[in-house]
Amino acid sequence: EEEEEDDDDDEESDSEDDVPLASLKSPAKGKKAAAGKRNEKKPAAKKKTAAKPKKKAAAKTKKKANGSKQVAANSSSSSEPTTASGHMYAKSDKGKLIQSVLCRWWYVVTWPDLAAIPPVPRHYDALDGFPGVYVCTSGDDVGKILDHRDPATCPCFSNFAKKTSEELVEMLVTAIANQKEQLIDAEGEGTATERELDQLERWARKLDTAKADREAGRVLKAAKMVI
Numbered sequence: 001e002e003e004e005e006d007d008d009d010d011e012e013s014d015s016e017d018d019v020p021l022a023s024l025k026s027p028a029k030g031k032k033a034a035a036g037k038r039n040e041k042k043p044a045a046k047k048k049t050a051a052k053p054k055k056k057a058a059a060k061t062k063k064k065a066n067g068s069k070q071v072a073a074n075s076s077s078s079s080e081p082t083t084a085s086g087h088m089y090a091k092s093d094k095g096k097l098i099q100s101v102l103c104r105w106w107y108v109v110t111w112p113d114l115a116a117i118p119p120v121p122r123h124y125d126a127l128d129g130f131p132g133v134y135v136c137t138s139g140d141d142v143g144k145i146l147d148h149r150d151p152a153t154c155p156c157f158s159n160f161a162k163k164t165s166e167e168l169v170e171m172l173v174t175a176i177a178n179q180k181e182q183l184i185d186a187e188g189e190g191t192a193t194e195r196e197l198d199q200l201e202r203w204a205r206k207l208d209t210a211k212a213d214r215e216a217g218r219v220l221k222a223a224k225m226v227i
Helices: 002-017 027-079 084-091 093-102 157-161 165-187 192-206 209-222
Strands: 124-126 133-136 145-147
Touching: 084 093, 084 157, 084 209, 093 157, 093 165, 093 192, 093 209, 165 192, 165 209
Parallel strands: none
Antiparallel strands: 124 133, 133 145
């Protein structure tokens, strides 16, 4: 019986000594492995974070470059004339002649021709300051405008551009003379305006009118415009 008890004790001690192999793993190694994994992830996170500002910087640079190109395109397009008158005024002596005459056309042109204007129609009144223009003041057409002025003789760019530079010089010289006469009557001689008119007249008289006509033709041709 004593031997049986000893055997039982040995079995119990053996069972107590049976420890699972998994529990024998070193905890230090597990911690090192986990720490190693964390250390491996950190550089990747840094790279990802650092890459974002580069993309933003590149996008900003591209946007800025596109904006500069757009501004340059807008400024260049806005500075170029878009009409025949704009090209003529900016690039030809004939354009300067036309502009100078238009600034003082009433000193050389009588428009409209009062003899060609019909009488005021019934229910209409003459519009002050605009001979040949009538406005309806009663009846069914109140507010309607009738314009009996001749557009073919109107002092405007398109009509004056059809004249030769020689004709325009004659018109300008006459207009300046009439303007100076009224200026001297109102303000006396020697004014700054009178000196400017004298300078403009000297320029017009010295102008090579044939050359000015050829130049105007080239300007319109280059702009692909016809008057």
